[in-house]
Amino acid sequence: MSNALIADFSKIHASSFRVSCRLELPSHGRHTTVLFGPSGCGKTTVLRCLAGLEQPDSGTIRWNDEDWLDVAQKRVMTPQSRRVGMLFQDGALFPHLSIGDNIGFGLPRMASGERNERIRNLLQRFQIAELIDRLPLEVSGGQRQRVALARALAVRPRLLLLDEPLSSLDAMLREQMRHELRGILSECNIPTVLVTHDRAEAIALADHLVIMSRGTILQQGTWQYVFSNPLDLEVARMVGVETIVEGQIVGVDATGLAKVQIGEITLTSMLPHGGSASDSICGPVHVCLKAEDFVLLRQRVEHSSVRNQLPAVVESIQPEGALVRIVLQGGFRWTVLITKSALEEMQLRPGESVVAAIKAPAIHLIPRHPPNR
Amino acid sequence: MDWIAFRVSMQLAICTTLILFVLGLPFAYWLANSRWRFKSLLEALITLPLVLPPTVIGFYLLTAFGPKGWLGQGTGAIFGWTLPFRFEGILLASVLCNVPFAIRPFQAAIEGIDRQWIEASWCLGQSRWKTFWRVIFPLAWPGILVGLVLTFAHALGEFGVVLMIGGNIPGVTRTLSIAIYDDVQALNYEAAHRTSLLLLAVAAFVLWVVQLKVPRRKST
Numbered sequence: 001m002s003n004a005l006i007a008d009f010s011k012i013h014a015s016s017f018r019v020s021c022r023l024e025l026p027s028h029g030r031h032t033t034v035l036f037g038p039s040g041c042g043k044t045t046v047l048r049c050l051a052g053l054e055q056p057d058s059g060t061i062r063w064n065d066e067d068w069l070d071v072a073q074k075r076v077m078t079p080q081s082r083r084v085g086m087l088f089q090d091g092a093l094f095p096h097l098s099i100g101d102n103i104g105f106g107l108p109r110m111a112s113g114e115r116n117e118r119i120r121n122l123l124q125r126f127q128i129a130e131l132i133d134r135l136p137l138e139v140s141g142g143q144r145q146r147v148a149l150a151r152a153l154a155v156r157p158r159l160l161l162l163d164e165p166l167s168s169l170d171a172m173l174r175e176q177m178r179h180e181l182r183g184i185l186s187e188c189n190i191p192t193v194l195v196t197h198d199r200a201e202a203i204a205l206a207d208h209l210v211i212m213s214r215g216t217i218l219q220q221g222t223w224q225y226v227f228s229n230p231l232d233l234e235v236a237r238m239v240g241v242e243t244i245v246e247g248q249i250v251g252v253d254a255t256g257l258a259k260v261q262i263g264e265i266t267l268t269s270m271l272p273h274g275g276s277a278s279d280s281i282c283g284p285v286h287v288c289l290k291a292e293d294f295v296l297l298r299q300r301v302e303h304s305s306v307r308n309q310l311p312a313v314v315e316s317i318q319p320e321g322a323l324v325r326i327v328l329q330g331g332f333r334w335t336v337l338i339t340k341s342a343l344e345e346m347q348l349r350p351g352e353s354v355v356a357a358i359k360a361p362a363i364h365l366i367p368r369h370p371p372n373r
Numbered sequence: 374m375d376w377i378a379f380r381v382s383m384q385l386a387i388c389t390t391l392i393l394f395v396l397g398l399p400f401a402y403w404l405a406n407s408r409w410r411f412k413s414l415l416e417a418l419i420t421l422p423l424v425l426p427p428t429v430i431g432f433y434l435l436t437a438f439g440p441k442g443w444l445g446q447g448t449g450a451i452f453g454w455t456l457p458f459r460f461e462g463i464l465l466a467s468v469l470c471n472v473p474f475a476i477r478p479f480q481a482a483i484e485g486i487d488r489q490w491i492e493a494s495w496c497l498g499q500s501r502w503k504t505f506w507r508v509i510f511p512l513a514w515p516g517i518l519v520g521l522v523l524t525f526a527h528a529l530g531e532f533g534v535v536l537m538i539g540g541n542i543p544g545v546t547r548t549l550s551i552a553i554y555d556d557v558q559a560l561n562y563e564a565a566h567r568t569s570l571l572l573l574a575v576a577a578f579v580l581w582v583v584q585l586k587v588p589r590r591k592s593t
Contacts, residue, residue, distance in 0.1 A: 092489035106497030
């Protein structure tokens, strides 16, 4: 029948709100679904229900033609027979077993020669061959997560579940492991569900992004789509839109572009998602402006493709890694991210005037009273 | 030195420890995982022998298992004998008295194991039974050992309940503690000294082993 994992269930969360989940993901090949949301939003509960470690109060989980869970029919498959690989937040390596024995833990029935071969292969692939006889307490955080992933992969799982796999590592290591994890996931060709509250991790790893808050899925899609088209204010904040201001659509021009009024300023933008070019679209909106979509100019330029050029005054300048965060005031306050070298070239100082340019498609509008809610 | 009494005491301590290991471990596992409503009541009952005088336990056992007790009539009908004044009698009494010394440490040890290790084992395809022997038991072993050692040491010196149930039959129910009591009654202080010293040495050694095995907080 279907080659998919179809989950539709709900469970009362410990902090008394209801976690509901409606997910569908392919059951073959490389595909990473990322559950993204703040701590305590229920995303780990979803993962644990998929693994069979927690029981939903209602609903179903189907894997191809297998029933993993059907609460109405009282059918539950144990975690043992679901054959999923689970990676816990801090690895959960067995402290009394060596690294080699940890990786081979799920293969007690396999002939020892074959098992050792598989352990060695995995250790080599993760570049930790020298750790085979060490105990978990004697390895570093990054190595621990590699071993935990190798242990989960050793039993050839059908689905990989990763619960905040990098959150216990320090920032530097996390970045490095993120790239490594991406490589491993694309190499091992198993559908994966990953839980994270780290935006960079979600962007780096997600084929399909699921945004969760207080137990509900707010929006899902590719991360590119979700990040540039947040459905509502909450999603916009979660995906890190720096500036959200209240505006008003005052008209639609002949080419189908919206005119948005924010105080004294008028912006040109695309219509809100799903909106048609009629006058009924006019009304209050949230205007989402992402800091990295702005270009700063010393003065207005004529004959340019960019539709919006906003005069403003530099309020503050704050370095942020390779980038600089600049707060502008020009009728309303907004944030712009440019590179350090660009700042040096422009020699900008607080109090000076600039022009901030942004293309019409980069402005995202969210109706303030969504009609379908 | 009363070597016959020594043999009886050793026998009693070893059998008590073995029985509580075999029966107590699954019971402690159940207690550690149970969410039964009356679990706390059960736990209080298990701890009772720790505070109750052994003579009280002995007295109730004697009335229940004596020839006129309802349990005694049962054993009489089935086996043709009753428990008082037999080794089986003092063994049963000793097991009951030692329940808290075994089960409380077992339960604490099992409860102390991080749930993630157990769940990780399940997700790696290992059944509950295999998870118990491959993860829970080895990780809980220091605590289980503490329970076994405490039980053994306590059973070795058992006095009150043995005297109530078993009396003082050499080679059958006369344990080291009873031998000491007898020796003191007979003003044979030298023999009492020797036996007491032996029990003191065993107890001290055993507690030292426990101290070595108790898991210490490791700084990471």
